[in-house]
Amino acid sequence: MQKTIKSFIAILLAGSPVCLSAQSSVPVYLDETKPIEQRVEDALSRMTLEEKVAMCHAQSKFSSRGIPRLGIPDNWMSDGPHGIRAEVFWDEWDQAGWTNDSCTAFPALTCLAASWNPEMSALYGKSIGEEARYRNKNVLLGPGVNIYRTPLNGRNFEYMGEDPYLSSRMVIPYIQGVQSNGVAACVKHFALNNQETNRHTVNVNIDDRTLYEIYLPAFKAAVQEGKAWAIMGAYNKYKGQWCGQNQYLLNDILRGEWGFDGVVVSDWGGINNTRQAIYNGLDMEFGSWTDGLSEGTSDAYSNYYLATPFLKLLKSGEVKEEEVDKKVRNILRLVFRTTMNTKRPWGSFGTPEHGAAGRKIAEEGIVLLKNEQNLLPIDLTKAKKILVVGENAVKVMTIGGGSSSLKAKYEISPQEGIKQRIGNQAEVLFARGYAGEKSKAQDGLQVGQDLTDNRSEDELIAEACNLAKDADYVLFIGGLNKNDGQDSEGNDRSGLGLPYNQDKVIGALAKTNKNLVVINISGNAVAMPWVNEVPAIVQAWYLGSEAGHAIASILTGDVNPSGKLPFTFPVRLEDNGAHKLGDYPGKEEETYREGIFVGYRWIDKEKIKPLFSFGHGLSYTTFTYGKVTADKKEMTPEQTLSLRVKVKNTGNRKGAETVQLYIHDDKSSLPRPVKELKGFKKVFLEPGEEQEVVFTVDKKALSFFDPAKHDWIAEPGTFEAWVGASSTDIKSKITFKLNSL
The missing domain is CATH 2.60.40.10 (Immunoglobulins)
Structure with missing residues (x-):
């Protein structure tokens, strides 16, 4: 009787109409006392061919079909890795208009890596996993661990830096934290996703030694030590095959050499061939370019490569049923680890505890790059007037950037955080300094602020310098943002320099007030031609909901900075191996001629003095x-x-x-x-x-x-x-x- 009750609970949790009589025995696949592999085989034996194929491809933008007849629930994915994406319509990217899906925005993974603290990674994973679980997602699409090869990669802010060892050690606790909630961490983008420009066409040429020493270790650690339940293929090609349907990466290395037993998920739109998708290691196909239901068929998801085309090949006998069984075994294993695990916790969402976790991670990741004459922390016993300059002091940073765009429950801007912390002790003024292009809505998610400023560049600089003359401290808060062509998915940066002529603003402020602090917000290294003119420089990253509070804590000394750079800041692009050797960006072919000499390895080999070294970070103590x-x-x-x-x-x-x-x-x-x-x-x-x-x-x-x-x-x-x-x-x-x- 006890087993029958347990089976009813499992079915209710799965939302299935299946009924069991009091006398019936519990099906093996519903019996949590049985080994998962036994449950997988039992469930597989009960499925029709059509049901098997249906599990291998999307049925909406972010879900794939379960088996209602058997009480096996749908799989629901959510974009990460910095927060749980807002709900979108079933077949559109636009917001579904929910009022209860505003998440905690956590710091970018560059910030997490800069903490150099696996305990922060565990806290991050546990917290974001709780948010995913509460929203009933069973796969979190993150974390990202692609290596920082060039400072122009628009997606570097989603990754963990240039060093394979650092990335390897930091990714493991994140995965374990997420999966402790019964949510699969889907580690991405496997592999060699080191540029956004031409990402759908470029074929990466790389020697085996470089592949194994630099670009694979973090993924290997994620699989063998983190025990990740899911891996996402990359958009680019390797050995002439797209990475999401790649014999060498998925079958030979991931499953063959590393023994991966989880699911391989395509990136959205990363699959291009049915037979390769069948035989080369893919399990679940999402986002293929049928544009959902708008292509003129009643269910365009049936047109996916692993949908009707796959089913026809199976029914004709051209493809053996064992090929779909391989995929479904992996998917069922995912389901039993997540949605059909009745012991997984309930999770929590948008809580003060998660905000506090995000703030702690942010504070540990902020890097003090330079601090001449101990200008920082701000001496509030003497400072009576503080001037904040720069668009990034007020600009919303949680919206935009591609798939990491978030509908945050709140976002404390740097200006707001500084005013809240010291506004009752000193006068805090603001000057725009520069004006960038308008922030763009993404997927129907509006920024909610209008930063339009029609004043000329000279007028903005003049205002800032005029206010800076008698300020005790000038805090310039600039850098990059989440607009296309900066730190954003889809395209890379055009150059190493700061946009919107910020160098001119900083130079003018440096001549006006010697107590100038530059706070750079970015997920990438930037050129700093003014580095010798500015006494204090802080690298602040994209810090999520608690950005302003974290920055204020560091500037005032409430928290002693302890972050260290997870990648090298070069003086010039030519100081980076990928650019020095002329191989970036490839359109059809990209050869990694620098080989294993990435980041500080290149700097050491060529005896180049970097702007700021890998691992560099100062403190207010010694x-x-x-x-x-x-x-x-x-x-x-x-x-x-x-x-x-x-x-x-x-x-x-x-x-x-x-x-x-x-x-x-x-x-x-x-x-x-x-x-x-x-x-x-x-x-x-x-x-x-x-x-x-x-x-x-x-x-x-x-x-x-x-x-x-x-x-x-x-x-x-x-x-x-x-x-x-x-x-x-x-x-x-x-x-x-x-x-x-």
Whole structure:
């Protein structure tokens, strides 16, 4: 009887009309005491061919069909990775007009990566997973872990930086947090989605070593350590096949080498061929270019590549039923892990707790790039007049940018946050400084503000400088925004420089007032020709609902900045390997000629001085490092090496420092980077407090990918462990040897 009650609960949760008599036995697929694989096979055996095919393609913009007859619910996806997308009409991108779908907007993933704190990643995943669960989504389309190859990629703000190790360590807790809510994390975009321009046509040419060392590790960690339940294919091609229907990526690597047992979901519109979609690893097809129901058929979703064309091939015998069974097994496994798991929590949505989580993540990710003469934090005992300049101080940033656009429950602008924090202690004035193009609505979601300003550039600058003359602090808040051609899906940036002639505004303000702070809001590196004229620079990212509060906390010193850059800021585009070698952007073909030398690896190889280094970030306190020590001078491939270094807070404020471990290979059979990040630890210290940081070095940390052997190898020889505060601020080194067995 107890099993019968459980089956009724499962069916009610699934919304199925199926009835069971008190005497009937519980079907295996409804029995949660049975292993998932047994349940999958039982459910599969009860399905018709038509039902199987129906599960493999969309039935609306964001859902795919379940099996009502069996009590198996539909699958519902939601765009992430920074918040739960507002409901759209069944077959349109426009808003459905709900009044209860305004979410918490969390910081962009560049900010999360800049925290260098896996605990923040776990908090992020848990919080956004709760919001997805509350809205009854069982797949969150995120996080993104594509490598930052060029600072022009319009979608870099959705990813976790230039280093495969950092991305790998930060993605795992995010996935685990999301999936603890019974919601699948769908890691994207697999793989090589490193440009938005020509993303639907470009074929990426890349050698195996670069693929495995730089562009795959975060995905591998997501699958094997994070245990992700879903992966999204990328739009671009690799080896001449679109990534969402790619034999090499999906069958050979993802499932063959890594043992992935989740679902592969297409990006919306990423599928282009029925037979490749059947045989090359895709499970669920979404967003194909039939434009939903408007193409003149009663159900245009039936025209999808994995819909009627697939069914016809199965019925004719040209394709064996085992091919659809492979896909449905993966989809059923997803369902049993999510919507048919009666023990998954209920979730919560738009709560104060989620706002607080977003703010904490934002505060830990903001990076203090420069702070001459300790201009920051703002001294509120002396400051009587503070001038805020710049459009980004007031511009809505949660709407736009492509699929990460959000209908946020609220968004605290930087100007609002600053006024709330210090408005009762000092006069806070505002000057526009510059005017960008109008913010555009997306999918029927209106920005709700009119920033039109018809004054000339000279008039705007003159106003700002006039007010700046007698201000105690001038806070310029500019950077990029979510408009097309900036930090936005669909197109890349046209150049490294700031738009709207902001450099001219900053230059004029620097000549007017020496107490100038530039707060750059962006998901990408930008050129800073004025860097030597400005005493204090803050990198603030897109910070979501609590943006203004987080920025104000850092500027006033309520929170000591502890973020570190997850990618290099070059002085010029030519200081980036992809641009130096002339391979960006490809239209039909794009060859990654810089190979493994991406980001700081290129900077080191070419001996270039960056504008700001990978891993760089300052604090309002100071830290000293002791000498790194090792528990042994030699190790074998089966052993591990323990490294220790003491870090002390020598200032008068509590603060956090991220200690970074890089490995240098003295000699190898293949070219290697000067150093590679292989460990990091963020330590929080009270004034005068000292902690010992311990790193463990194993064979994996010393290995490189040998394409001839198609395997990772660690060659015996001499290595060095470099410990520092950034990729260019190395505090201590120690030599050790790897011996053969």
